[in-house]
Amino acid sequence: RFWHDLRTEEMYTRRKIEQEKADKKRQRLMRIEQRKIARGFAKFVKKYSSLTHCSTNADFAVLIAKNPADLEAEGKALHHCVGSGTYDKKMSRGETIIFFIRRINEIETPFVTFEYSPSSKKILQCYAKNNTKPEDNVMQFVENEWLPNANKKVQKIAA
Secondary structure, eight states: OHHHHHHHHHHHHHHHHHHHHHHHHHHHHHHHHHHHHHHHHHHHHHHHGGGGGOOOOSSEEEEEOOSHHHHHHHHHHHTSGGGSSHHHHHHHTTSOEEEEEEEGGGTTSOOEEEEEETTTTEEEEEEOGGGOOOOHHHHHIIIIIIHHHHHHHHHHHHO
16 A cells, blocks of 8 residues: 555656646747747738828727737727737738727727728728627728728838
């Protein structure tokens, strides 16, 4: 009985050490991946930051998500999926851009979020709080004012 208990304890100790090593390795790889995402994200934001200046509307401002933490904060505030971790990867690869619409008089308060594809030059989705459809005046602003001007700028950026 003594030897059995001793060997069992040794086995559990060995497994625990192996698990701790695996956890450390996984954490290190996650940190490397997060840095890679952040670098790609920053590069992409810099390239397309001029798209925030595609409007003369006095009611709304368009801001670009500057980093993954912005996405997370927006998703939490508006109770939608933009901060879930998939959009930061898509932005870091240059596949999509996430923009925030703010009321001019409440520039720090999350209001509406939209996803734009620079390759297809289309709005992929646009949501307010709890994944609700934005007010008509917001959609008119995005589709009729921001989008045409943004597409002209994307054409120049791509050239």
